[in-house]
Amino acid sequence: MSELLKTLGEVTESAFEEAGFDASLGRITVSNRPDLCEFQCNGAMAGAKKYHVAPIEIANKVADVLQKSDKFSSVEAVMPGFINLKLSSEFLGQYVKELSEDENLGCDRSEKEGTIIIDYGGANVAKPLHIGHLRSAIIGESIKHILNYNGYKTIGDVHLGDWGLQMGLIIMELKSRQPDLPYFDDTFTGEYPKEAPFTISELEEIYPKASAKSKEDEEFKKSAQLATVELQNGHRGYTAIWKHIIDVSVTDLKKNYGNLAVEFDLWKGESDAQPYIPDMVQAMIDSGIAYESDGAIVVDIAEETDSKEFPPCIIRKSDGGANYETSDLATLVEREKLYSPSGYVYLADKRQELHYTQFFRVARKAGIVPTADLKFIGFGTMNGKDGKPFKTRSGGVMRLEYLLDETKQTMLEKIKANGTMDENEADKTAGIVALSALKYGDLSNQASKDYVFDIERFTSSEGNTGPYLLYTIVRIKSILRKYEETFGKTDCEIMAPSSDGQRALMLSLCAWPETARVAAEDLAPHKICSYLYDVANSFNRFYHDTNIMKEEDAKKQQSYIGLLKLARRIMEDGISLLGFEAPERM
RNA sequence: GCAGCCAUAGUCUAACGGAUAGAACACAGGACUCCGACUCCUGCAAUGUGGGUUCGAUUCCCGCUGGCUGCACCA
Numbered sequence: 305m306s307e308l309l310k311t312l313g314e315v316t317e318s319a320f321e322e323a324g325f326d327a328s329l330g331r332i333t334v335s336n337r338p339d340l341c342e343f344q345c346n347g348a349m350a351g352a353k354k355y356h357v358a359p360i361e362i363a364n365k366v367a368d369v370l371q372k373s374d375k376f377s378s379v380e381a382v383m384p385g386f387i388n389l390k391l392s393s394e395f396l397g398q399y400v401k402e403l404s405e406d407e408n409l410g411c412d413r414s415e416k417e418g419t420i421i422i423d424y425g426g427a428n429v430a431k432p433l434h435i436g437h438l439r440s441a442i443i444g445e446s447i448k449h450i451l452n453y454n455g456y457k458t459i460g461d462v463h464l465g466d467w468g469l470q471m472g473l474i475i476m477e478l479k480s481r482q483p484d485l486p487y488f489d490d491t492f493t494g495e496y497p498k499e500a501p502f503t504i505s506e507l508e509e510i511y512p513k514a515s516a517k518s519k520e521d522e523e524f525k526k527s528a529q530l531a532t533v534e535l536q537n538g539h540r541g542y543t544a545i546w547k548h549i550i551d552v553s554v555t556d557l558k559k560n561y562g563n564l565a566v567e568f569d570l571w572k573g574e575s576d577a578q579p580y581i582p583d584m585v586q587a588m589i590d591s592g593i594a595y596e597s598d599g600a601i602v603v604d605i606a607e608e609t610d611s612k613e614f615p616p617c618i619i620r621k622s623d624g625g626a627n628y629e630t631s632d633l634a635t636l637v638e639r640e641k642l643y644s645p646s647g648y649v650y651l652a653d654k655r656q657e658l659h660y661t662q663f664f665r666v667a668r669k670a671g672i673v674p675t676a677d678l679k680f681i682g683f684g685t686m687n688g689k690d691g692k693p694f695k696t697r698s699g700g701v702m703r704l705e706y707l708l709d710e711t712k713q714t715m716l717e718k719i720k721a722n723g724t725m726d727e728n729e730a731d732k733t734a735g736i737v738a739l740s741a742l743k744y745g746d747l748s749n750q751a752s753k754d755y756v757f758d759i760e761r762f763t764s765s766e767g768n769t770g771p772y773l774l775y776t777i778v779r780i781k782s783i784l785r786k787y788e789e790t791f792g793k794t795d796c797e798i799m800a801p802s803s804d805g806q807r808a809l810m811l812s813l814c815a816w817p818e819t820a821r822v823a824a825e826d827l828a829p830h831k832i833c834s835y836l837y838d839v840a841n842s843f844n845r846f847y848h849d850t851n852i853m854k855e856e857d858a859k860k861q862q863s864y865i866g867l868l869k870l871a872r873r874i875m876e877d878g879i880s881l882l883g884f885e886a887p888e889r890m
Numbered sequence: 891g892c893a894g895c896c897a898u899a900g901u902c903u904a905a906c907g908g909a910u911a912g913a914a915c916a917c918a919g920g921a922c923u924c925c926g927a928c929u930c931c932u933g934c935a936a937u938g939u940g941g942g943u944u945c946g947a948u949u950c951c952c953g954c955u956g957g958c959u960g961c962a963c964c965a
Contacts, residue, residue: 685958754958837913838913847929
């Protein structure tokens with residue numbers, strides 16, 4: 305089935321044509337004056353200039369044609385040239401009925417060509433996830449779900465920071481603590497232990513110590529740099545330690561991302577790109593786009609249309625090493641080779657925009673990514689109530705797990721305060737609801753904007769929040785459950801609306817296919833959020849003035865139930881695109 | 891210094907160039923006491939500033955003010 309706006313658009317477009325005007329003027333939109341109409345068409349005003357006719361004349365002519373359509377109960381041409389439309393109840397009821405019978409809820413979920421790689425982790429091994437990783441994970445995961453829902457194949461890659469000086473630092477710190485380990489014995493030729501010589505908490509403690517030490521102790525820093533080079537050259541013992549570090553870290557990261565309901569398809573890291581670097585750099589030199597400058601190898605990326613100067617992009621440091629750009633470019637080489645995707649979506653803090661512009665340009669210029677779409681989504685900062693980047697009370701960077709815990713505790717207290725739930729269920733529910741609070745609080749804002757983390761507001765079940773949506777879903781589920789218990793069946797058949805509230809709910813529900821599609825096209829989870837909020841509001845209004853269980857007209861009641869089922873499916877699909885789910889009770 | 895991004899009720903946030911700028915929180919009233927209480931209704935209240943383009947500008951262009959950010963070998 306086709307989207308409602310599209311279906312209606314076809315009618316208005318052919319009406320424009322029939323009245324002697326260009327069909328493309330017939331585009332219609334949901335009304336922004338719901339007091340006047342449900343849908344509107346502004347094409348008459350756009351066409352006035354073209355045809356040298358007053359807009360109202362065009363509108364009148366088109367309206368005359370539209371009167372004949374059985375899809376509208378009211379067609380009005382209004383000054384200066386708006387065409388105001390209301391749907392006929394029969395058509396609306398029929399459309400909603402079809403929507404509810406469609407397994408895809410009216411969405412085009414057919415499989416699309418190509419694969420999109422989403423790079424949205426950015427976690428570093430040996431360092432705990434902190435709130436800097438939160439937005440990337442939440443937004444990236446949602447975008448992945450949204451794309452999948454619309455039939456796009458995706459590959460989500462965590463793209464670990466698993467290479468570079470931090471590794472040398474850890475290795476050297478470990479050596480100073482446990483010099484007798486076989487990894488540090490160059491004469492050792494046997495099998496290294498399977499067990500890592502540290503736990504995740506030790507690892508998390510080792511790194512900051514080593515990092516601090518390197519700032520004071522020049523000798524230590526040098527040894528770490530040397531160790532890094534040795535590791536990169538394949539030092540046997542160091543490689544073994546490095547693998548332990550990865551294993552221990554990844555296990556922990558998976559757990560933490562899991563708590564956020566974030567799952568990656570690939571756990572690749574910067575290290576995976578290393579083998580591609582020499583050939584890649586050489587190819588760019590050979591083709592003439594890369595040249596030497598101050599000892600480094602650079603590529604010019606300035607374009608004529610630039611309003612500012614772009615310095616050349618360094619693809620090999622003067623010491624021969626790799627930098628951020630090198631590593632990201634080599635990663636693209638690998639991804640092209642292994643997956644040949646049709647598009648890339650990178651999520652990172654918007655402050656990194658320049659970097660992405662640079663390396664995208666090099667990737668194009670060097671032909672590393674000849675055609676695939678390269679997109680960067682820069683997100684804003686999550687701030688504290690003071691408007692500055694969110695910190696712990698002591699001023700440090702907040703670990704992600706603490707943030708989650710804190711949100712869950714807040715939720716748990718609320719549940720206990722008004723609930724009859726036992727300890728176990730309360731705890732479980734608090735976890736589910738807390739996640740919705742956190743994610744919805746983030747996703748309901750446009751990604752590029754900063755937002756304030758306000759735990760009280762996010763966990764409130766009033767207002768535009770995750771818990772409010774969940775509450776609404778729970779309420780729908782409860783009615784459906786009750787209905788089934790009472791009548792022992794859930795047969796239903798949706799009919800034309802019999803009240804304004806019902807009608808409004810139906811109109812909200814009709815917009816789902818379009819919303820889902822646009823959210824994917826714009827990579828914009830916040831559009832799903834505002835849509836769901838609108839549906840929840842419509843439902844609650846309907847709920848308030850319609851007592852569903854006490855309805856005496858069985859046909860009407862069945863129609864209500866059908867509508868509830870549809871609302872529930874749409875809302876559950878919707879929140880799953882945001883990356884959370886609804887509990888059975890709250 | 892150069893460049894980019896942002897600016898909407900007290901707070902937070904939305905709006906392909908379209909009508910009276912839409913919500914939320916808070917605040918002031920009121921309804922329901924129910925199918926699950928956190929629901930519903932009414933009210934108050936906003937486009938930083940000065941120009942321009944347009945029949946029409948929160949939206950596009952230019953200036954100003956204010957805030958944030960980035961400017962080659964760190965990721």
